[in-house]
Amino acid sequence: MLIKLAWRNLWRNPLRTGILLATMVFGLTGVITLMGFLTGMYANMIDNAIAWQTSHLQVQRAGYRDNPELDRIIVSPTPILAALERHPRVAAVSPRFLTQGMVASARSTRGVLIRGVDPVAEALVTPVASHLIEGQWLDEHGRNPVVVSHRTAERLKLRLGSKVVITFSDHSGEVTGAAFRVRGLFQTPSSQFDDSNLYVRHGDLQALAGLEGVHEIAVRLTESNFRDSQDLDAVRRSLEPVSTAENRIDAWGEIQPMLASILSQSGVSNGIILGVYVTAMGLGIINIMLMSVFERTREFGMLMAIGMPKGQVFVLILLETTLLGCAGGLLGVVLSALLMKVLAHTGINLQMMAEGLAAFGVDTLLYPRVELTEYLMVFVTVAATAMIAALYPARQILRKQPVDAMSEKH
């Protein structure tokens, strides 16, 4: 009964109710768009980093990441590779032979991480082979092919077929090197990665270094939801019996702890944004409800005089704003969900900011992402704010005696 009364009361003043609803819908849609955009950007950054750089899991010799000496190769990699290949959750595995060095053309030089890879395996783990902007991916043909990034090629003035000299120290500390021919040019979303990586065949690199073995095994899993660590742990556990204590198995979050902290950080910043809006919205609601209540002092006085308990009047006022909050929240959530649906289809194009985004490793076409729990959180917050905002106006009425309330004029 009270609910019905409250609902009807709301529509006695459609202008006021309309404005309040509009405030909520506007604020909500804005907040959700902003949150979705931020979450989408962070998720894109993490997805890209996992796809191109860290993979889901990496096996290395313990201590290699801090001090990547050439002879710190993985101890007995064969059983690890075999176990990985059998595991149902593993999509692909790429063993790599890595060394820091320099790449030089007649025009300039640059320091890079030289990635010696098995062309077929690498193409299955990272999307590099499908992101060539010119030329071809490495294969078994030809002598000493190299695939460099488009950025490096520009700096060194390279074209397909150009010759570059790659130098590094071999395992005895002597400077070694050889000429390679550019087979293809790649481009990843991260300019930092592009600046400092290139790909050659692991056989060629091992021959130059005078060393066999691998430094890193990158693992891509079939399930690609990075927020879920279950699969990661399952694969990791299955590797432990076949690997020795001298090796380390790290998940992407341990390889780049930054990525993991970005995730937790984005939750905090979303919360702050929401808090700010809710405060502003709350002040507006208090104000309007205050007016609405005072305008109707006589009416409430009347209700009390004909026998409605004070508690029920209080509940009536609370119900009015809560209903309003729920309606506004629902409308806002539905509208922003529609907007997100459209944006998820079209994407947000940030071509103008390409270089700034590339420094973070983010694509220029962003798809905002809003989780169901976030919608729920926003909705609950708005409804709760509306209710809390009504407490003060409602209290003002209860302080009055029915007689005084009825004789109130305005």
Next chain:
Amino acid sequence: MLLSLAWRNLWRQKRRTLLTASALALALLLSLLTRSLQEGTYDSNIDNAARLSTGLIQIQHPEFRQSHSIDHLIPGSAPFIAPALSLTQVSMALPRLEACALAAGEHSSKGIVVMGVPPEQENHYSGLAARVIEGDYLKPGQILVGEGLARHLGLSVGDEMALYGQGYRGQTAAGLYAVGGIVRFAMPGFDSALAYLPIESAQHLFGTDGQISSWLIQPTGLEALSPVTTTLGELYPEQRVLDWETLAPEMSQQIQMDRAGGQFMIFLLYGVVGFGLFATLMMMTLERRREFAVMMATGMTRLKLVKLVMTESLFIGALGIVMGLAVALPLIAWFTRHPIRLSGDAARMMLELGWEPVMPMVLSVQLVADQIAIVMALLLICLVYPIIRIVRLKLVNALKGGDDAD
């Protein structure tokens, strides 16, 4: 007369006036804090990052920006830079020689950037000596190594490091240097492939014969940036003069992005507050239809009535602005002197993105003026419809307490 009437009207509904004003004050406070923080962070980052990496303005060989090649050099002599230094808006000029080399320790090697700098001047400009965490600052014949690089190569102070690479016009550059000190930069990654040599040693190593890669020009302030860049371009037609936005487009665009994000947030906030304000003003008008009608019936013109309502609203606006500024200005003034220093995860994240985890604020008249203008504009927009209602008020109906228009 109108003023005192408006003022008294406001205080007939004390709560409403205060609540409306405080919503405005809150919007003003939040937007001022956000904007001051953003602009402050940008200024400090531009300055910090620029000093350590690109400088604010550089004179380079026309090809150098693309190639970063040891072959694209410019003279490092005093007569060459004298015309630039004679400009009043230029406070200093700093030569740097930048080249790639293979750095080798005992067991591993890495391609790095070798930075040849004049030790004293460089320290004066970028405060490099303060970043030395072990050993000493640059001394002749010694090399100053980035912490990340030292760890990578397993080097500590006193060890030897070999540099091997290509010198000027195809010469071979090779040298052996004692590690004199280790520097740490706030931004991880920045020091993982970087080493400093005194500029004479670097010129000797790469055989550049007194030439350098770039002259860093420091203008007297950020506002002098573009006139100095233009003048230098005319003074050195043979070379290329670049400002930091061209030298570091990533940073410039990140700032644009961040600024756009902040402005979007503020726009939303003002939108939310605006709706509330509109509702309040609207109710204020509708509630007082009868009062207005009485006033008109006793001889007040519609124009005066409109003026009265506008004055009342402007009072509310002014009150909100005063309240907002009263809280915001001391806060910002405090934070300009005592910048917020982040810690934990947030700090790590900022570092990783290449930003210092300090959040200084800037107190700018322009920013304050802008925000006040926005609040006033918002108020005026919200007033449009209430005023239309007053203009169309039907006197007789309103007097009876019935509906006024339409």
